Amino acid sequence: MLGSLGLDEDSVKQKIIDDLRKELRECKKTLKKEQDQKIKELDDILKKTKEESEAKLAKIEKENKILKKEQANELIIHQQEMSILDEEYQEEMEKRNRQKEELKKQLEEEKKKYHALEQKQLNEFSTELTEALNRQITLDASDRVLEQFVNITKTVQDASESLKRIEGYCSNESPGYFEGAIDNELHELKELKSNFNAHFFQFQQVARFQQKKNEQNAHQEILNVCESYLQKFEESMMNESLSELCLHLPTAIENKETFEIEELRKKAEKLSEEMKITRDEVQIELEAICASDSPKEHQGRVCLELNEINTMKSMFKFQVSNIQQHMNESSANPEAVKICKNYLHELKEPMGSNQLYAICAFLQSDFANGNIKKIQSYGNEAGSLAQKLKTIQIIRDLDLGNIRMRNVESTMNCVELKD
Structure with a gap:
């Protein structure tokens, strides 16, 4: 019995082992089937993924081609735009350069105008100042000439009046009564001749000084008139009749020489009148010259x-x-x-x-x-x-x-x- 039990246990064990082995084979078969299914699914996924990748790659390549074409077009457009901008820039620079040149010319013109205006105004100022100084110099010089000439005319006038008085004394029936007065007049005539010589010399000094100056000097008309009549005054004051009068009249009165006194009287009258006429003439001419410059x-x-x-x-x-x-x-x-x-x-x-x-x-x-x-x-x-x-x-x-x-x-x- 025990022995039969022992056989049964082995059979059972064997059966269990066989069952396990069978189950294992079934599991392996099932597992392999599942693995094959998985592999097939993975292959399908891989194939699909590959196809999708290839499609995406083709799409990307296509898009890249389009993008490159667009970039090439944009580059051409950009180059064209840059070329246009460069031309515009060059035109603008040329325009600016022209403006700068115009402004430089304008500045030069302004400088020229400014300097010309400055020079013109300075010249006008200098001319006006020079003219004013020349006018003043002329007035001062003319005053000096006239001052000396007035001394001469005053001397001639005094001589003329003295001769007139002598002529009056000699016209009297008894000139001897006026011997003292006549002597005084003759003495005064001698002093007047001396004064005339001194004034004549002073006038010539002033006139020569005016002629030597290179600047504008005395009023030329005044100078000419004075010099012209100065010669006539000199002829009168140095006249031989005046010398005879001073030399011979006292003796003629003392000796009561009626004829000689009368002759000397006529000479005194004539000389006095000549002096007066000459003095009046020069006075009229000088007044006419001064009147032409008068403020009136x-x-x-x-x-x-x-x-x-x-x-x-x-x-x-x-x-x-x-x-x-x-x-x-x-x-x-x-x-x-x-x-x-x-x-x-x-x-x-x-x-x-x-x-x-x-x-x-x-x-x-x-x-x-x-x-x-x-x-x-x-x-x-x-x-x-x-x-x-x-x-x-x-x-x-x-x-x-x-x-x-x-x-x-x-x-x-x-x-x-x-x-």
Whole structure:
């Protein structure tokens, strides 16, 4: 029994083992089948993935081709645009260069105009100053000539009057009664001859000095008249009749030589008349020359100028107010405003001066009264005011010229910065 049990156990074990083996084979078969299925599925997935990858790659390659083509087109367009921009840039640069050249030319023109204006104004100023100095030199020189000539004419006049008195004494029936007076007159005539020689020498010294000067000297007409009549005066004062009178008249009176006295009287009368006529002639000629330069000749024009000055003074106040309004505008050039303010400030002094007021108020009445000294004084003051106004104007023009030049230079600098 035990033995049969032992066989059964082995059979059971064998059966179990066989079952296990069978089950194992079944499991292996099932597992292999599953593995094959998995492998097949994986192969399908791999194949599908490969196909998808190839499709994507083809798509990418196609897109790359399209992209490259687009990039090539864009590059061509970009190159074309750059070429156009380069041409435009070159044109713009040429335009800028032309502008710079124009501005340089403009600057050069402004500089030329500025220097020309400066030179012109300086020349005008120099010319006016030279003319004023020459006029003053002429007046001073003429005054010196006339001063010496007046001494001569005064001496000749005194000699003429002395001869006239001698002629009167000798006309009396008894000239001896006037012997003392005649002696005094003859003594005075000798002194007058001596004085004449001294004045004659002084006049010649002044005249020679005027002739040696290279500058404008005394009024030539005055000088010519004086020299012409000086010769006649010399002939009268050095006349032989005058010497005979001084030498022989006292003896003739003392000896009561009636015929000799009468002859000497006639000579005294004739010589006195000649001196008087000559003196009157020279006086008339000198007065005519002086009258041609007299302020009276210009009275009408001066009145017109005074009226215009009064009008300008009224307009000046209005214009100052108007300009000040423009200077307050924000768009006004600060430098120009500063120059204008200084200009107006400088102008107010001469335009509102007491000298200008006096000229406008009193010059006409002094013309009417013939007050030469006052007229000359007003003339000097007018010249001084005119010169002051001229100087102010020159400074203003130069300052404004500097601004214009700086504006042109600033414009050129802006163009260069843009370039």
